Amino acid sequence: MEQISKLQTAAVNLISKYFGQSTAEIYTHFFSGEPDDVIITSLNEIMVDYVGENKAKSEIDKIVKESSL
DSSP states (O other): OOOOOHHHHHHHHHHHHHHOHHHHHHHHHHHTTOOHHHHHHHHHHHHHHHHOHHHHHHHHHHHHHHHTO
């Protein structure tokens, strides 16, 4: 069974916040087994399109910091 990283969980929660639970479930599977850098890149792409570059950076930086504690 694959271990889910703190970053993956935080990324899925962020997607759920902005895009809803159905989209978050899709990304749960999409992120499965992916390294953190791939998760951050994918998250950045979807967030920039939706909330803009500055807000996306702020939100992503927050979850990266929280997941590394």
